[in-house]
Structures are given as C-alpha cells and as structure tokens.
Amino acid sequence: MPDYAYPLLLGLLGLVLGSFIATIAMRWPQGRSALHGRSACDSCDKALRAHELVPLLSYVLQRGRCRACGGAIHPGHPGTELAGLVVGVAAGLVAPGPEGVAGAIFGWLLLALAALDLAAFWLPNLLTATLALTGIVDGFLFPPNWLDRIAGGVIGYCLLELARFTYRLIRKRQGLGGGDARMFAGIGIWLGASMLAPILLAASLIGLAFAAAARISGREMSMTSRLPLGTLLAIAAFPAWLYGVAI
Template sequence: MPAFLLPIFGIILGLIIGSFLATLTLRWPEGRSVLAGRSSCDSCGHQLRAWELIPAVSFLIQRGKCRQCGTMIATDHLAIEIAAGLIGGLALFAAPGFDGLAGAIFGWLLLTLAALDVKHHWLPDSLTVILAGSGLMAGFFLVQPALQDRLIGGLTGFAALAIIAALYKRIRRRDGLGGGDPKMLGAIGCWLGWQALPVVLLGASLIGILVALSWRLRGKSVAADSMLPLGSLMAIAAFPLWLFQTAGAGLPY
C-alpha cells in the first residue's frame, strides 16, 4: 500500500475498532458479554442491521436516533469511534508501517481506559496489564525507546504514584488517588520510557486544571475532594507525547 494511503487506512481501521471499543465500554461495566449476541438498541431491543452498524456514518444518517423507537443514541459511541479513527490516522501518518500500527494500538488502549475512567472511575487491571505487556513487547521490535527504558518506566511510573498515594492517605486520612492510577502510569512508562513520565504528569496536571476551570465557568462546584479522572488525563497527555517522540520533534528531555 502506498505510504500516503496508510493514514486513510488508519482512519478506517480506527473507526471499525472504535465501534467495538464503544460497545466494550458500554457492556463491560454492566457485566454483559462484549462478543456474544447481536448489537441492539438499548432502549427497545431492536436488533441492528449491517447498514445500521457502519461506524460514524450510521449515526449521522439516523440523526443520532434509533430507527425503530426514536430514542437518542448516546453520543459517547460516536465520540469514541471518531477518536479511534483519529488515533489510527495520526499514528500511521507519524510513522507509516509497523511503528505506526503499534502506536495506534497504544492509542486505542489509552482511549478505552480513558472512557472507562471518565464514565465509571474504573481502570480495569486486565486492560492495564495488556497496555503494559504490549508496550514491553513492542520494545523487542522497535528501536525507541529502548527496552530497558521501558522496563524502568514501568517500575518507576507505578512506584512514583503509589508512594504519593500512600503519603497522601497517611497525611489526609483519605484516598487521594484511585488504585488503578499508579498501574496505568507504569503501563504508560512501558510504552514511552521513564524519561517521558514527568512530561505525562505535567500534561495531565495542566489538562486537569483546564477541566476544573471549565467546571467553574459552568457553575459547577470545585473543591479539594472533587474527583478528576487522573487515568483519563494521563491518557490524553500520553498519546500526543508518543506522536512527538515518533515524529522526532525533539522534546526537551
């Protein structure tokens, strides 16, 4: 396939995978099987036909409503499909070939974890393990970052947030971080290497400040105990950082 077509392929593949990921984020927290059974409307049970399952396109054609009962379809599904398409296209634009496909997998896993964290404050261990394992596996095939940097990144990423969480709980007598956050930062370290972890945390912090400011502007109360999905914030910071690393943008570290 010509190199200039790879980003388009990445977008199409991402839209398809995004449809699956959107279903996963809906069904998994409810204990429903992701693979078993045909897709159907959550409101009336109408079984969806093939032309109603075209990623993004079907949503737009049906104007975001179930064709049978007219109930509005959750926009989360469309957002995840579009995000997955963008991840696939950007990854294969930054690195046409295996490196780009690996980066797309990194982005799709981050997207899934981010969606689950935003909606359910849940970072499943099984998915975090897949993120970490795939990052270390990529180290055997990709030159940068080196495998030892990925291993150190996994250990230091987990240890850093675990220590912060323990100190916070000891001082404040309450949890300040979710149990999945240290594991997720460690998994990100397995992809980006230990050198990138301060940048990920800085980016997540800045994004968190912007989120808190948007809440204030909308009249929502923001206090010391307000819950921000740190896993999602780290995911949003981590994928663009991978793009910069891959494109050789020359980050300060």
C-alpha cells in the same frame, strides 16, 4: 504497501475498534459481555441492524437518534469512534509502516482505558497488563533505550503508588486507584522514564482546564469531586508518542 495506505487503513480500523471500545465502556462495568448479544438501542433495547451500526455514518444519517423510539444515541458512541479514527490516521501519518501500526495499538489501548475510566472510574487489570506487555513487545521490535523503558515502568508505578499511599495516609480516604499506577507504568514502558514528567504535567493541566470549564459553565466541583486520572493520562500520552516519533 505505499505510505499513504497506512493512515487510510489504520483510520478505518480505528473506526471499527472505536465502536467496539464504546460498547466495552458501557457494558463491561455492568458485568455484561461486549462479545455476546446483539447491539441494541440504549433507550428501547431494540436490536440494531447492520446498516444502523456503521461507525459515525449511521449516527449522522440518523441524526443521533434511534429509528425505532427516537431516543438520543449516547454521544460516547460517535465520540469514541471518532477518537479511534484520529488515533489510526495520526499514527499512520507520523510513522507509515510497522512502527505506526504499533503506535496505533498503543493509542487504541489508551482509548479503551480512557473510555472505561471516564464511564466508571475503572481501569481493568487485563487492559493495564496488556498495555505493559505490548510496550515490552514494542521494545523488542523497535530496539529502544531499554534502561529508559524499564525505569519508566518502575518509576511510573512507584510514583503514583506513593501518591496514593500518601493521600490515603493524610486524608484517610482513597484518592487514586491502583489502576492509575499500573496504567502509568505501562505508559512508562512504552515511552520511557524521560516522558513521565511531561505526561503527568500535561494530564494535570488538562484536569485543571476541565475543572475550570465546569466552573465557568456553572457546574461546581467540590473538594471531593473526582476526575478520571486514567483518562487524563491517556489524552496526554498518545500525543507524547506522536511527538517522540516525529522528532
């Protein structure tokens, strides 16, 4: 397959998966299956027809509103679809071939975790385990420094578990969820221990920028306000993969 086909095909696949991920992020935390039942309007619950489910295009043509009731379509739908597209195209451009496909899978798993954490502060064990297992498979397909990967998984998990334990000991309440540590371990298996510090620093800076933007816009954040660490880690981790492959 020619190199130019990879970003094109992965981008199209990313659009479809982005639509599915958006549905998962809205249904799964509510205990609803994303695999059963027809897609429906968030406002009036009218079942959507095929031409109303085309990723991004339907949103643009409908001007972000349901044709039946005029209710606004949740911006998470086009936002996640666009993110899935960007992940696929970026992976295909920096690594046209099997490695780019693997990187896109990494990015889409991160996108699913980011969307769920943003929507419900939830990082399901099924997805964090899948992230770790695909990282192991990636290691067999593209031989890495296994010591760095193993260390990445162990250090990533222990680092955030230690932070969680220390915060709970000092503040007498939960500060981090167990899913954050498991997700960081999966990222460590994919990218290696050497990338953990830059990713954690970038995630922290993104979180600070978000808090600053909220303050500037007039939305005060208290000391007990929560930020989805998994979402921040995902935003930092995929560019780190791109950088690692590109250099």
